[in-house]
Every structure is written in C-alpha cells, then in structure tokens.
Amino acid sequence: MLEELNQIEQAALASLDTAQDEAALQRWKVAHLGRSSPLMLTFDKLGSLAKEERPAIGRRANQVKQALEAAFAAHSAALEQAAITRALGAERLDVTLPGRPVLLGRLHPTNCTLRRIYAIFAEMGFQVYRSREVETDEYNFQLLNFPPHHPAREMQDSYYIDSGTARGDNPLLLRTHTSPGQIHAMRQMVALNPQDPPPVRIILPGMCFRYEQITARSEMQFNQVEGLAVGKDITFGDLKGTLSDFARRLFGQQVRSRFRASHFPFTEPSAEMDIECFVCGGAGCPVCKRTGWLEILGCGMVHPIVLRNGGYDPLRYTGYAFGMGPERITMLLHRIEDIRYFWANDLRFLEQF
Ligand SMILES: [Zn+2]
DSSP: OHHHHHHHHHHHHHHHTTOOSHHHHHHHHHHHHSTTSHHHHHHHHGGGSOTTTHHHHHHHHHHHHHHHHHHHHHHHHHHHHHHHHHHHHHTOOOTTSOOOOOOOOOOOHHHHHHHHHHHHHHHTTOEEOOOOSEEEHHHHTGGGTOOTTOGGGGGSOOOEEOOSSOOTTOOEEEOSSSTHHHHHHHHHHHHHOSSSOOOEEEEEEEEEEOOOOOOSSOOSEEEEEEEEEEETTOOHHHHHHHHHHHHHHHHOTTOOEEEEEEEETTEEEEEEEEEEOTTTTTSOOTTTTTSSEEEEEEEEEEOHHHHHHHTOOTTTOEEEEEEEOHHHHHHHHHTOOOTTHHHHOOHHHHTTO
16 A cells, blocks of 8 residues: 555656646646545545554655645746746846837827918017808808809808808808908907007908819919008008018028019009019029919908908098918928828828928
C-alpha cells in the first residue's frame, strides 16, 4: 500500500511537468487530485484496512496529497509568471516615443479673409452690424430704390419663400445682398433720436443667396461685406480715401487703386473699384485678363431716396456705401480659380489655409 502511494506521487509529479497551459493544468488536477483519482480512492479504502495499518497509510496518503497540492500551486504560479513575461516581451511599450499629435481644426479661408476685413475696418472705427437672412421684398429691393419690375432686379434672381399667405407686392425671400441691413441700421439709429439721428459707421457681413447657375465664377450662396457711413458733410473724397486705405491695408502698401463709373440703384454716383493686379504689377496677365486691374468692390454715395427711406433727411445728411465679396477677395489673395471649392468641403482644399 505504501509502495502504491509512492508510485502515485511519482507518476503525478512526472506528468505535471507536461502541463504547459491553464487547460492542461486543470485536467491534471482532476486526474490526480479529483474525487475519483487514485490518491482519493486510497482514502476511501482506509476503512477496509487492518486497524494497525491505518495510521501509517493515512499519514503517507496525506503527505502525498499535500505534496501534489504544493506542486500544483508552484507549477500554476510558474505558468502565470511565464505568461506575464511573454506578454511584456510581445507588447513592449516604448515610453520615449513622441505622443500622437492632437488634430486641430482651422478657420475656413473665407473666415480668415472676413476677420482681416473686420480688423481693418475696426481700426477705422466701423462697427459690425448683422441682420436677418430672410427678408421682405420691401427691405431687399423697394426701400433700396429697386421698384417692382425694375430691370436692376434682373441682376439678382431670387429665392422666394412660400410663406403660405398672399403677401402681394411684399413676398419673403432669401436676401440677395446685405444691403437691406442698411435700412435696418439707419432706422435703428433714427429711433434713438428722430430729430438729430446719430451718424452711422458700420460694416454688414453675412450670407447672401441668388438663383444662379453654379459655375467656377458664381455660386448660389456667398458672403458679402457691405459698408455704410452716414453723417453730415460726408463726401465722395471720404469714400475714396477710406477704400483706398482699406485696399492698401489688405493687399499691401504699394497697391494702387482706381475708381470706374458704374450704376447701382441705391447709390448715386456709383463706382467700381479696381486694384492694380498684384500678380503682374499692372503689365497684364491671365489673372487680370490682360487688363492690369482687378475689380474688388462696388461703391457710391448713398442715394437720397435710400437715405430718406432710412429716416435721414437727404438735405442735411450724406453718406457712402460699398459692398465686396470675401470669397472673391480670397480667390484674388490666394489665386484660387474656382469659387465652388469654398462650399465643396474638400479637405485637400481647406487644409491649405
Ligand atoms: Zn495681372
């Protein structure tokens, strides 16, 4: 019986070395320490042994059981340690590697230009004035001296809004320019002091919408920055001085500018302002279409009818207004050839700014 226990112990210890993973280890435990293992069956047999044999056999059986349990625990711990060592080797962490850079967003190129325009006019004392994008025909056209059926409306095909009610001559539309803000701003100032309204010096940035065929040169939505100065003794000289200085601050101190006569319903006289082509220096190139000049904005003295509609007496007040397209100016600054890039959301374009 004692000899049998020695063999059980040796066989169990020998097979333990072949268990190389957790599953094999559990199978070994069932085979050698489980309820029906040879060792446990020995305990069952103790009762049938002669009385004087029992203590020695029982003691030896307990020794073997303790030895197998200790060997199992030691082998189990060794396997676990080996697994940890293997994992550390396989997933080695190099703490000297530089961290992953955090991805930062950036400003849209139009916003970059808008911020430069705001900064320049802020230094000249102009405040930013924002107004609604959905307008009435009255504000978008009539008060700005575009009567119904006026041919100048042809230039600004519009998105009308079906408001569900008959509004007659005054339908709702998406504004075609930021100019209705001129009337809102003037009327707000007049409300402050109807007898002697304070002067106005504002720029009006915002999105405009026209029913245009989308091409490389025209979009159905675009930003505009309008400017308006109203007060006493404001002359065309003030207009030219302010806008020439603006052009120098935006395009460089050397840039020359010129004014060409033009027509807008809400200004009289009206002009368009060109700057000397900064690509060819005025010699003529494809960017300036060989003219040497680039058109950057439209402007003029505020029409007396518009001043009156805003609440300012045209006999006592004068003013000038101008309007420019930040996308067009961005195209000139960066020589972008297609306006559709601005709303295409193509990162290859946007990440260049
Ligand atoms: Zn040129």
